[in-house]
Amino acid sequence: MKRSFVILIVLSFVAELAISLTLIGKMEDVKQDTVTINECVHSVADNYGNLSAYSTKLEYVLLTPDGSVEYQNGEGLSKSLNEAVKNGDTIVDLVIGGETYGKLIFKNQTKEIIKEYRKELTVTIIIISAVQLLIVISYFIYLRLTIIRPFEKLDAFAVRVAGGNLDTPLELDRKHIFGSFTEAFDLMRSELKKARAAEKRAMDEKKEMVAKLSHDIKTPVASIKSTSELGYELAGDERSREKFNLINAKSDQITALVTNLFNSSINDITEIEVNPSEQPSSIIAELVENADYRRRAGAFAVPACRIFADRMRLLQTFDNLFMNSYKYADTDISVTVSRERFDDTEYLVVCIADAGPGVTDEELPLLKEKYMRGGNKTDKDGAGLGLYLANYYIEKMNGRLVLENLEPGFAAKVYLRII
Numbered sequence: 001m002k003r004s005f006v007i008l009i010v011l012s013f014v015a016e017l018a019i020s021l022t023l024i025g026k027m028e029d030v031k032q033d034t035v036t037i038n039e040c041v042h043s044v045a046d047n048y049g050n051l052s053a054y055s056t057k058l059e060y061v062l063l064t065p066d067g068s069v070e071y072q073n074g075e076g077l078s079k080s081l082n083e084a085v086k087n088g089d090t091i092v093d094l095v096i097g098g099e100t101y102g103k104l105i106f107k108n109q110t111k112e113i114i115k116e117y118r119k120e121l122t123v124t125i126i127i128i129s130a131v132q133l134l135i136v137i138s139y140f141i142y143l144r145l146t147i148i149r150p151f152e153k154l155d156a157f158a159v160r161v162a163g164g165n166l167d168t169p170l171e172l173d174r175k176h177i178f179g180s181f182t183e184a185f186d187l188m189r190s191e192l193k194k195a196r197a198a199e200k201r202a203m204d205e206k207k208e209m210v211a212k213l214s215h216d217i218k219t220p221v222a223s224i225k226s227t228s229e230l231g232y233e234l235a236g237d238e239r240s241r242e243k244f245n246l247i248n249a250k251s252d253q254i255t256a257l258v259t260n261l262f263n264s265s266i267n268d269i270t271e272i273e274v275n276p277s278e279q280p281s282s283i284i285a286e287l288v289e290n291a292d293y294r295r296r297a298g299a300f301a302v303p304a305c306r307i308f309a310d311r312m313r314l315l316q317t318f319d320n321l322f323m324n325s326y327k328y329a330d331t332d333i334s335v336t337v338s339r340e341r342f343d344d345t346e347y348l349v350v351c352i353a354d355a356g357p358g359v360t361d362e363e364l365p366l367l368k369e370k371y372m373r374g375g376n377k378t379d380k381d382g383a384g385l386g387l388y389l390a391n392y393y394i395e396k397m398n399g400r401l402v403l404e405n406l407e408p409g410f411a412a413k414v415y416l417r418i419i
Contacts, residue, residue, distance in 0.1 A: 005139045009132060016128040023121045033058070037090060037106055044071075044104065045096050059107040062094065070102060078105050154185060166193035217258050225251035249290050256312055272389075274396035276310045278419050281337075281348055283311060288335055288350070291318035294326060296333040297352075303339050306419040307348050313393040314416075317401075320386035321352050321412045329356025329410065339418065346418045347399065353411035367403055387412075 036057050043055035044062060051071055059074030069079050078084035081103070084091055090106040157170045170186040225248055232244035260273070284302045325333050334353045339346060359367065366372045368391040371384040390412075391401040400415040 005135065005142075008135050012128055012132050012135065016125060019124045019128075020121060023117050023124070037092065040106070041092050041094065041104055044094060048094075048096055048101065059109075061105045062102055063105065064102045065100065074107065077107050081105075157185060157189070161189055161192065166196060217254070221251050221254050221258070225255075246290070246293055250293075253290075253312070253315065257316075272313075272392070274310050274313050274393055276308050276313075276397040278306050279309045279311060281305045281307050283309075283314075284337060284348070284350060287311070287315045287318050288352075290315060291322045292333065292335075293322075296322075296326070296331075297335045298332070300335045300337055302337045303348065305339070305348060307416045308399075308419050309397050309416055310393070313397070317390040317393050317414060318350075318352075320390045321414075324386055324412075325352065325354045325356070325410075329354035331355040331409075340415075342400075342415065347415040348418050350414040350416070351411055352414070353406060353409055355406075355409040358405040358408065358410040361405065364403060364405060368401065390414075 040055040040058050040060060043053070047053035054071065054073070056073050059077060060072070061069055061077045061079055062071035063079075063081070064070050067080060072079075078087050078089050081091065084105045088108040088110070090108065092104045092106065093100050094102045094104055153170065160168055166189055170189065228244045228247035228251060232241050232248065235241040235244055281302050281304055284307075285300075288297060288300075322333070325331075331354045334351075336351045336353075338349050338351075340349050341347070363372075367387050370388045372388070373384040387401075387403070394401045394414055394416075398417045400413075402413040402415065404411045404413065
């Protein structure tokens, strides 16, 4: 179609140019017909006096020697020599038998002929321009139907797909040049629909699996809890009772975390909920004691105040910090609690420090990133989420987690906002 359009446009321009040049050439060659003028002169000379026998091939006027009009066969003719000269008419003497009987003034028809040629040229240009316009409009309609409209459909289709509508297919028209292209887009929609359906099935199966695992985990945890409670009652010394009490507390913590996991999965919660509230600072000692199940930390004092914290998430934070210290340092742990002011806000700072090797200065700023583990991770199990989660929990409580290398050792400082 594109080639045909170009050929038609070129042909129309060539035709227009050829006709125009022809008519212009004719206009330049317009002259009085001397042969016909001679015929008319001879006709008048041969039939002088018999007006009806005069030739009428041209329009002319016969003037007598005194300048009066003896004969004319048209309107608007020059009737004097001065007027004839002014109009560019042809003046011929009428000579009969060697004697001049008057003058013949033949009308100059050059202007009329040129005017007619100009009219023909104008009509030709108008007709050819109309044809060219028709060709252009036809081609525009062709482009509209074969290119613009398919792209408009693709645009609307893309908007529907982006909005999640994968059920409405794209109307296919293989006649236009983008037929296979639009078919590929509809295949993409179909594949996206299949992928989304598969994803939904996988998510449903995941929820079902989490629900089953949550139920299955709670059952043995309940048995552990009941056994620890019985052991606590039957224990004969305080140390054994302390151990059973720790098992009981950890069982409650596991149950709470499993319930949280179950609710998050069922309700499609994409972030771990942290719900801080006003708490007494005395919970610090209780939570640290719960997290330090190996009893590596010594005694410490907690200033009395009110803090902004989520009890369960703070316990998880301390669990992660003590677990890292057990795993990578395996030394005694020092816990100190103090009040500090930072950026016009007062915090209760819980510093948990060990005497281990610490990490390199290059690794230190990266430890709070997801899946990041230090160079001392050799032969140590872990996913690199402990410090990431601890930092996440504390930030949700409007606090800060600061990690530092000591000489020797490693320290984690938990900043809890004081209310």
